[in-house]
Amino acid sequence: MGAATTRLQIIEAADRLFYEKGFEATSFADIAAVVGLSRGNFYYHFRTKDEILGAVIEHRLSKTKEMLDAWEAGAGTAAERIRSFIHILIVNQAKIMAYGCPVGTLCNELAKLDHIAKNDAAKLFTLFRDWLSCQFAALGRETDADGLGMHILMRSQGVAALATAFRDEAFVRREVEDMDQWLAAQQPDPISRPNTVSV
Amino acid sequence: MGAATTRLQIIEAADRLFYEKGFEATSFADIAAVVGLSRGNFYYHFRTKDEILGAVIEHRLSKTKEMLDAWEAGAGTAAERIRSFIHILIVNQAKIMAYGCPVGTLCNELAKLDHIAKNDAAKLFTLFRDWLSCQFAALGRETDADGLGMHILMRSQGVAALATAFRDEAFVRREVEDMDQWLAAQQPDPISRPNTVSV
DNA sequence: AAGTTTCTAGGACAATCGACCTAGGGAAGT
């Protein structure tokens, strides 16, 4: 088995464990046990825990970028793409109710630890933020696209947090529906329409 | 110095450290150092870490209950009381941007650890949930009071999560203002008005 | 086939963790 394969296996195992157990609560031994490696061999691939964390964040960034690019390449409208984002809460409901949002919980843990990589983890949020901003701009809301994107991001974070605490499926469904309705009610910004722009 | 005093000092130190560093990342030694106790003496007051966690949660529950009761006893309207809750995000902005919401982050950590006390921590949310539900009922929204309360709770959780990740004061202000406007737009439920109730 | 690089296994390290024990200080009551 190639080193690249083993490395990827380690990253994916660490990715899952960091999500399900938390970064600090996951030990070298935990990851090695999942992949089926000795702790010594493990050290060959990653020398420090921070190194694994960096690789996991990078891996998540590229996976997320891939997902967003795939949505972008799809045939739907900008509104449909935003709906795809909102409905992550439904698709991943079981995991979110058990462990929360992978991005939000990691950022929170690293913030508390005052970890060097806390800003890198926040880049995952920035990825979603910029993508959402793009979609709202495509919807004709160039003026407040970033604010609208942050609003959707904020709501999905809030739903995820309460879903973990209360484990209430009906609540998640209700709030997702409310977000859908909110999105449908968003109209193109009149200020940005060509005929109203002051030239 | 009385034992009760020492015990309270330990609880308050643990409360702060659990919030700022996280439950797992806080050690016996950390708490003892803050209070100025030896680890041995510490053991006299609390035998296990879970015992401290239980005391901290209980302490937070009673402090929160006290705060909500004080708001309830105040002279304002139900809408003003709800606004008091929303504006926690402004009052505690600095700490929230550094460490997130004390309730949300603790619930998340305990959920990941699958800790025995995770449901006890969630009771802190229930406290806010029930109180908010009461306020919306007093506002004339008996029918969907719980849903509206959960909505506000959800939003404040979302704002706290993104505030920690982005450290953007303007975002917090904007979203708090949006919540205020949303609240002001809530009208009494027509179904629950006496003249429309079917008797 | 020989040599060289890549990968793996398992042990060892100091440090820290939660947990536990015991000896003694000190105030209170008799």
Add this chain to the structure above:
DNA sequence: ACTTCCCTAGGTCGATTGTCCTAGAAACTT
């Protein structure tokens, strides 16, 4: 004065942590 009991200090325990080292197997090159 003396006993009793609440409180404190410091040491110790095994387990686990992240980190590191070395010997050897496996794979590739020539």
